[in-house]
Amino acid sequence: xxxxxxxxxxxxxxxxxxxxxxxxxxxxxxxxxxxxxxALLGPSGAGKSTLLEALRRRLGDSAAWCPxxxxxxxxxxxxxxxxMGRLAEHSALANLWNLVRPLAGxxxxxxxxxxxLGLAGLMRRPVGQLSGGQxxxxxxxxxxxxxxxxxxxxxxxASIDPxxxxxxxxxxxxxxxxxxxxxxxxxxxLSHFDRVWGLRDGQLVIDAPARDLTLADLDGLYPDAxxxxxxxxxxxxP
Ligand SMILES: Nc1ncnc2c1ncn2[C@@H]1O[C@H](COP(=O)(O)OP(=O)(O)OP(=O)(O)O)[C@@H](O)[C@H]1O
Numbered sequence: 684x685x686x687x688x689x690x691x692x693x694x695x696x697x698x699x700x701x702x703x704x705x706x707x708x709x710x711x712x713x714x715x716x717x718x719x720x721x722a723l724l725g726p727s728g729a730g731k732s733t734l735l736e737a738l739r740r741r742l743g744d745s746a747a748w749c750p751x752x753x754x755x756x757x758x759x760x761x762x763x764x765x766x767m768g769r770l771a772e773h774s775a776l777a778n779l780w781n782l783v784r785p786l787a788g789x790x791x792x793x794x795x796x797x798x799x800l801g802l803a804g805l806m807r808r809p810v811g812q813l814s815g816g817q818x819x820x821x822x823x824x825x826x827x828x829x830x831x832x833x834x835x836x837x838x839x840x841a842s843i844d845p846x847x848x849x850x851x852x853x854x855x856x857x858x859x860x861x862x863x864x865x866x867x868x869x870x871x872x873l874s875h876f877d878r879v880w881g882l883r884d885g886q887l888v889i890d891a892p893a894r895d896l897t898l899a900d901l902d903g904l905y906p907d908a909x910x911x912x913x914x915x916x917x918x919x920x921p
Pocket of ligand 1: 702703705707725726727728729730731732733734751
């Protein structure tokens with residue numbers, strides 16, 4: 684009976700998050716527990732990136748990070764962009780050498796990720812020559828390559844079609860015990876996550892287990908809700 688109370692990995696207790704002259708999320712109170720998969724929803728400008736950045740600052744290097752702007756170097760090959768996920772683990776000399784002649788171990792690991800992400804055959808291609816969806820998958824691969832327990836993703840499947848988005852989310856889930864992922868597919872939020880955080884008008888208005896929520900609850904986050912994208916996913920599923 685009883686046992687140790689669960690300890691959150693990170694918690695905010697009535698904190699204001701924002702920028703110099705603007706509070707974006709006021710009196711934010713939430714906690715992230717080990718093993719939770721959280722979908723972060725809300726209309727554009729609601730503060731999803733602001734919250735993810737704050738989580739990232741708190742969690743530091745223990746979180747794999749897939750940012751919205753990707754932060755890829757267009758002149759460098761896919762392999763090198765993914766390798767950068769763990770740049771800090773190697774000596775400066777090893778990193779320099781790797782630029783000229785890829786190290787065998789990292790090359791194998793990156794190749795395995797590229798296979799899983801549908802990027803096989805593109806490892807030597809400069810990222811600047813890839814499509815938007817391919818770049819997004821390189822950004823996901825770089826975050827997966829960090830091999831952390833926890834994944835923070837700022838719309839990592841935004842420019843990817845819903846069916847592939849499902850596959851990529853499954854890949855992320857399989858490799859991370861805990862995740863917070865901003866996304867726009869409401870149906871996916873309910874079917875593939877444990878918990879939903881919903882932001883609207885500067886507040887966390889939903890913080891609930893996904894099983895307790897309906898699509899209509901999530902529609903309420905969006906001023907001009909349209910579930911057609913989600914319905915498209917429904918129709919496409921076997
Ligand atoms: N670096 C910044 N400096 C000042 N204000 C910012 C900065 N980044 C974002 N904001 C503002 O903070 C608010 C929330 O932005 P944020 O990027 O967190 O929203 P979001 O929910 O991630 O939006 P989107 O879905 O469009 O990516 C917006 O009003 C935005 O203009």
